[in-house]
Amino acid sequence: MAQKPEDQQGSKGLPHRPQVPLRNDSFLPPHLRSSVTAVPVTPDITQETYESDNSNNSSGGQGPSRGDYFSRRVLDHAIAASPAPDSTNREGQSFHNKVTVGAQEGKKWMNRLTEATMAGRRESMSEFREISPDLALSGNIISATFNIPHSLKYRKGSDWELTPRRGQSALFDSFSYLSSDDSPWNHIVVAWTGEIETPTDTPSPPGTPPTTTVHLSALNHLSKPVPIDGVAPPTPPLVDGLWIPRDDMLRLENQLSHNKRIKTIPVWLADDSDGLDEGIRLKDQARWRRYAEHDLYTLFHYRQHEPTDGRAERVQWADYYRMNQKFANRILEVYKPGDIVIVHDYNLMLLPSMLRQRSPHMYISFYLHSPFPSSEFLRCLPRRKEVLEGVLGANLVGFQSYSYSRHFASCCTRILGFPSDTAGIDAYGGRVEIGVFPIGIDATKVASLAWTDEVNTKYGNLKKLYEGKKVIVGRDRLDTVRGVAQKLMAFERFLEMYPEWREKVVLIQVTSPTSIEEEGDGSESKIASRVSELIMKINGMYGSLGFSPVQHYAQYISQEEYFALLRAADIGLITSVRDGMNTTSLEYVICQRDTAGPLILSEFSGTAGSLKDAIHINPWDLSGVAEAINNALLMPKDKREAMQNSLLAHVTSKNVQFWIVGFLRRLVNVLGSRKNIISTPLLDRSEMLRRYRAAKKRLFMFDYDGTLTPIVREPSAAVPSERVITSLKALAADPQNAVWIISGRDQEFLSHHLGHISGLGFSAEHGSFMRNPGSTEWENLVEKFDMGWQEEVIAVFQKYTDKVPGSFIERKRCALTWHYRLADPEQGLHMSRECQKELEGTVARKWDVEVMPGKANIEVRPTFINKGEIAKRLVNTYNAELKALESDDESARKLEFVLCMGDDFTDEDMFRALNGLSAPNDGTAEVEAENTFSVTVGASTKVTLARWHVLEPQDVIECVALLAGVGGSGTGATDGVLSMGENNLAALAAVEDHIPEKL
Numbered sequence: 001m002a003q004k005p006e007d008q009q010g011s012k013g014l015p016h017r018p019q020v021p022l023r024n025d026s027f028l029p030p031h032l033r034s035s036v037t038a039v040p041v042t043p044d045i046t047q048e049t050y051e052s053d054n055s056n057n058s059s060g061g062q063g064p065s066r067g068d069y070f071s072r073r074v075l076d077h078a079i080a081a082s083p084a085p086d087s088t089n090r091e092g093q094s095f096h097n098k099v100t101v102g103a104q105e106g107k108k109w110m111n112r113l114t115e116a117t118m119a120g121r122r123e124s125m126s127e128f129r130e131i132s133p134d135l136a137l138s139g140n141i142i143s144a145t146f147n148i149p150h151s152l153k154y155r156k157g158s159d160w161e162l163t164p165r166r167g168q169s170a171l172f173d174s175f176s177y178l179s180s181d182d183s184p185w186n187h188i189v190v191a192w193t194g195e196i197e198t199p200t201d202t203p204s205p206p207g208t209p210p211t212t213t214v215h216l217s218a219l220n221h222l223s224k225p226v227p228i229d230g231v232a233p234p235t236p237p238l239v240d241g242l243w244i245p246r247d248d249m250l251r252l253e254n255q256l257s258h259n260k261r262i263k264t265i266p267v268w269l270a271d272d273s274d275g276l277d278e279g280i281r282l283k284d285q286a287r288w289r290r291y292a293e294h295d296l297y298t299l300f301h302y303r304q305h306e307p308t309d310g311r312a313e314r315v316q317w318a319d320y321y322r323m324n325q326k327f328a329n330r331i332l333e334v335y336k337p338g339d340i341v342i343v344h345d346y347n348l349m350l351l352p353s354m355l356r357q358r359s360p361h362m363y364i365s366f367y368l369h370s371p372f373p374s375s376e377f378l379r380c381l382p383r384r385k386e387v388l389e390g391v392l393g394a395n396l397v398g399f400q401s402y403s404y405s406r407h408f409a410s411c412c413t414r415i416l417g418f419p420s421d422t423a424g425i426d427a428y429g430g431r432v433e434i435g436v437f438p439i440g441i442d443a444t445k446v447a448s449l450a451w452t453d454e455v456n457t458k459y460g461n462l463k464k465l466y467e468g469k470k471v472i473v474g475r476d477r478l479d480t481v482r483g484v485a486q487k488l489m490a491f492e493r494f495l496e497m498y499p500e501w502r503e504k505v506v507l508i509q510v511t512s513p514t515s516i517e518e519e520g521d522g523s524e525s526k527i528a529s530r531v532s533e534l535i536m537k538i539n540g541m542y543g544s545l546g547f548s549p550v551q552h553y554a555q556y557i558s559q560e561e562y563f564a565l566l567r568a569a570d571i572g573l574i575t576s577v578r579d580g581m582n583t584t585s586l587e588y589v590i591c592q593r594d595t596a597g598p599l600i601l602s603e604f605s606g607t608a609g610s611l612k613d614a615i616h617i618n619p620w621d622l623s624g625v626a627e628a629i630n631n632a633l634l635m636p637k638d639k640r641e642a643m644q645n646s647l648l649a650h651v652t653s654k655n656v657q658f659w660i661v662g663f664l665r666r667l668v669n670v671l672g673s674r675k676n677i678i679s680t681p682l683l684d685r686s687e688m689l690r691r692y693r694a695a696k697k698r699l700f701m702f703d704y705d706g707t708l709t710p711i712v713r714e715p716s717a718a719v720p721s722e723r724v725i726t727s728l729k730a731l732a733a734d735p736q737n738a739v740w741i742i743s744g745r746d747q748e749f750l751s752h753h754l755g756h757i758s759g760l761g762f763s764a765e766h767g768s769f770m771r772n773p774g775s776t777e778w779e780n781l782v783e784k785f786d787m788g789w790q791e792e793v794i795a796v797f798q799k800y801t802d803k804v805p806g807s808f809i810e811r812k813r814c815a816l817t818w819h820y821r822l823a824d825p826e827q828g829l830h831m832s833r834e835c836q837k838e839l840e841g842t843v844a845r846k847w848d849v850e851v852m853p854g855k856a857n858i859e860v861r862p863t864f865i866n867k868g869e870i871a872k873r874l875v876n877t878y879n880a881e882l883k884a885l886e887s888d889d890e891s892a893r894k895l896e897f898v899l900c901m902g903d904d905f906t907d908e909d910m911f912r913a914l915n916g917l918s919a920p921n922d923g924t925a926e927v928e929a930e931n932t933f934s935v936t937v938g939a940s941t942k943v944t945l946a947r948w949h950v951l952e953p954q955d956v957i958e959c960v961a962l963l964a965g966v967g968g969s970g971t972g973a974t975d976g977v978l979s980m981g982e983n984n985l986a987a988l989a990a991v992e993d994h995i996p997e998k999l
């Protein structure tokens with residue numbers, strides 16, 4: 001196999017050579033390796049048609065509930081080179097006049113421009129490795145996308161017929177680039193076969209009834225042409241399945257994996273596709289796209305279905321889940337450490353976390369090609385949590401525009417409760433970065449396709465046909481979000497408002513059928529009839545016998561016709577009411593390089609953010625659009641050219657290569673920086689257990705909220721579970737143990753919920769009150785402190801309570817807390833920062849009190865008393881008692897084991913105190929460092945003074961249960977092991993054996 005440029009120059013002596021040989025077939029699944037011979041040539045993907053679904057890259061056609069499967073995971077976890085074309089040359093002519101029109105010239109011009117653009121930044125692997133030198137990149141990229149880039153036709157026993165798939169041209173062009181010799185990466189695509197078409201009768205598998213013909217259009221009713229004029233095309237007969245024997249499956253895999261342009265590994269989807277030993281039976285093939293297209297696509301474009309009883313949704317969700325799982329299985333067959341996985345679009349939103357679960361250190365990114373709605377909309381989706389959590393398995397999540405990324409972050413905060421900012425989300429103990437990467441097109445390819453002889457002829461014909469007329473061109477898919485009806489209404493308004501243009505302007509609207517299973521409720525035929533009605537009305541009102549102002553083509557058109565049309569236009573009109581990235585608008589800009597026809601673009605298109613020089617319109621404001629059309633038609637040439645130059649420079653420089661390379665650079669950066677951030681090690685439970693068992697006197701200090709119980713919305717609802725009570729009881733019952741709860745909670749709460757465990761000691765309100773084990777009396781440590789500050793704090797808290805709906809004040813005897821857990825999370829956080837600032841600038845200056853931000857709260861308490869002081873006091877007291885025993889054994893004169901666990905800012909005082917008490921490491925410390933386990937509950941990336949971390953309260957409880965010998969943890973790890981009551985190695989090994997599984 002041909003080597004990439006960099007491999008040929010292995011002598012470059014680069015510090016990080018790929019560990020996996022580049023460009024060999026070890027990257028393929030085993031059964032496809034070394035089968036390079038006799039591979040039939042498949043069509044070049046660059047020759048794909050532009051006739052349909054191409055207008056919007058976001059929607060290119062393409063179980064079980066989450067439980068706690070993911071919560072327990074650990075995430076360690078050109079303008080550039082060439083100047084923009086000048087608007088004038090030396091003679092003062094326009095740049096465009098300089099360019100000779102004609103196929104060859106046009107191609108050369110565009111090639112020169114793009115080559116210059118790319119020249120300065122052709123990537124090499126070493127460049128990527130320099131971004132993050134410590135990253136072990138293999139040089140391989142696995143792209144996961146829903147459909148393979150080909151449509152498939154199957155005939156038993158012969159080679160498969162592969163034709164380029166319609167739509168998603170930008171994405172497929174990015175695949176071509178990554179797979180080409182211009183890119184330093186090895187690239188492979190993992191994708192579903194898509195609905196397989198077969199024109200002939202096929203045999204049945206052994207023992208099953210014979211099957212007959214399967215027609216694609218029978219399987220996905222929405223992929224058939226839309227009956228725009230009320231005449232439906234004939235429907236092919238429905239059949240019950242297509243059987244593909246194993247040999248033919250392998251033949252396709254071989255063809256796809258040796259494709260000249262893009263190597264693909266197909267994902268086979270069928271009900272019983274687990275075995276695949278004999279072959280595969282395909283029945284309702286469209287089912288695999290149903291959930292994504294019916295539920296996600298719709299909602300992401302701000303459209304909602306009527307609520308249902310959920311039965312159909314459950315089935316579709318199960319298919320979606322299984323489909324994502326099949327992708328994960330397929331990827332893991334080829335994945336090697338150091339490979340980068342890029343998951344594309346809404347069909348595969350569960351895939352990142354499914355991969356993360358099975359390969360915690362995988363480099364995973366996710367890119368959403370469609371819009372992402374605001375949390376107000378997303379929260380209507382019954383599976384909102386699963387979908388968000390699925391994506392959060394990625395290291396980097398990319399969006400088309402800033403507003404989509406902002407919505408995603410805000411959904412993660414509002415729906416999942418994860419802290420987020422504009423750059424990322426803190427989730428599952430790690431950081432998921434987000435970024436904006438507007439997709440581009442392959443400008444060189446489009447330019448070369450748009451100036452062929454055939455296109456030139458068609459262009460000439462069109463110009464002749466519409467001689468003397470101004471031509472407005474629209475090309476959209478016929479679904480509700482493309483705004484075709486809005487466009488027609490605006491055009492009608494234009495003819496009404498500006499009668500001088502009647503009979504002088506024609507709107508050529510090409511409408512292709514949708515391939516999206518979006519509506520399922522007949523909306524697609526409703527929109528088709530609405531479009532027909534509007535056209536009839538406009539043509540009836542403003543047309544004549546010899547002229548129709550709207551020329552409507554409800555069909556796929558050829559690539560040549562498409563480009564001829566874009567070139568022949570005086571105005572490009574895009575009125576989508578919502579779309580991710582509109583590639584037609586980008587292709588229009590290329591096609592207008594000589595004629596500079598203005599582009600009128602909906603502000604609701606993701607492209608609007610990048611194409612600043614287009615004329616932006618609101619498709620809902622019909623008079624505004626009409627006005628924009630009139631202005632565009634009257635626009636002076638120099639203004640049009642200036643706009644065009646700027647747009648063209650943007651489209652050619654921010655092309656598809658720029659997009660994918662930018663995305664990869666950012667990903668490599670994110671992965672590299674991940675290594676440098678603070679990482680507190682995960683608690684070594686076997687080491688802790690060993691030390692525990694060896695110790696004669698042990699001290700335990702547990703925080704309460706967020707440590708022994710999860711944080712809940714209503715503070716009073718944070719009651720200890722049965723397992724917490726049983727484990728604490730067992731631990732405290734051991735006379736060698738001193739067990740304390742050190743909390744910000746008040747005496748009443750602690751006494752009420754845990755006071756019955758007589759062996760427990762308590763410290764309430766961050767150290768203000770103490771109750772010794774075995775006692776019911778509380779000692780007041782702040783008795784002598786002036787509490788005058790409380791009224792001032794309450795006044796400030798009250799002000800914020802009035803401003804933030806859902807917030808409230810918790811008055812304890814000493815400490816005061818303002819909670820915003822029930823408030824809007826973003827407003828709550830913002831106002832809590834204001835509140836903290838205000839308190840620090842006023843009350844805290846006057847009184848000796850500390851203002852502490854907690855989890856969705858702010859607390860104020862006297863400075864001199866804190867949890868750290870209590871920790872010191874306990875260690876000193878117990879050590880003093882041990883010394884008083886005057887044992888001969890030196891080690892028995894001090895605590896031999898200390899475990900302290902907490903989750904928030906206030907617990908850091910305990911960790912700080914213990915760090916002080918366990919130093920120096922020369923035997924003179926109050927407690928030896930190796931016997932001191934300070935553990936924070938939360939991410940390994942959290943800034944903490946603790947030496948260890950665990951992820952969540954559940955882990956704390958399992959630790960307590962492990963030490964106390966309480967079984968039934970659900971892992972079985974401790975069952976029957978500690979009850980042996982002996983410190984034998986076999987028992988310990990048994991525990992250790994189970995620990996990795998648990999962690």
Ligand SMILES: O=P(O)(O)OC[C@H]1O[C@@H](O)[C@H](O)[C@@H](O)[C@@H]1O
Nearest residue numbers: 703704705715743744745810817
């Ligand atoms: O110190 P802990 O146990 O984490 O508690 C912190 C805070 O948690 C909150 O939930 C309580 O309402 C407060 O009263 C308390 O101070």
